[in-house]
Amino acid sequence: MTTTSDKSMVQTSTYLCIGCPLGCRLEVDEDVGTHTLVEVRGFSCKRGKEYAAQEHVAPQRTVTTTVAIAGAAWVRLPVKSSKPIAKSRVQEVCRALRAVHVCAPIHLGDVIVVDVMSTGADIVATCDMPVLGSTGGDAKCNAS
Numbered sequence: 001m002t003t004t005s006d007k008s009m010v011q012t013s014t015y016l017c018i019g020c021p022l023g024c025r026l027e028v029d030e031d032v033g034t035h036t037l038v039e040v041r042g043f044s045c046k047r048g049k050e051y052a053a054q055e056h057v058a059p060q061r062t063v064t065t066t067v068a069i070a071g072a073a074w075v076r077l078p079v080k081s082s083k084p085i086a087k088s089r090v091q092e093v094c095r096a097l098r099a100v101h102v103c104a105p106i107h108l109g110d111v112i113v114v115d116v117m118s119t120g121a122d123i124v125a126t127c128d129m130p131v132l133g134s135t136g137g138d139a140k141c142n143a144s
């Protein structure tokens with residue numbers, strides 16, 4: 001039970017759950033004195049409750065971007081992180097991926113970068129990228 005004086009120590013933050021298209025509006029109460037979560041409201045499932053607490057304490061994001069590829073029909077290969085990483089490190093990881101160049105063929109799920117920037121997440125290909133003009137065989141590549 002929360003008293004009136006205790007209530008003045010509680011700060012409410014709101015988040016939009018991205019767990020599904022329902023988009024529940026989540027509220028997180030934090031005791032500003034002890035920095036502990038008091039209550040999470042607005043969720044329609046357990047996933048939303050967990051998301052709200054995670055988003056409030058240590059937000060994470062899955063990185064989705066592209067890296068340069070040579071020898072394929074396209075010049076950029078779509079990639080993503082194998083798991084969410086700290087939101088605060090997303091830009092740093094994206095900057096590092098600008099220097100990555102790979103060669104066709106690449107297959108869906110291929111690991112492009114292991115443990116990117118020591119985040120614990122790998123960067124993996126999200127589609128097949130065969131050699132230009134072939135059905136997926138190896139070819140010479142000058143990417144560095």
Ligand code: SF4
Nearest residue numbers: 017019020023024048
């Ligand atoms: S709380 Fe559950 S039902 Fe609501 S948006 Fe999140 S995942 Fe969907």
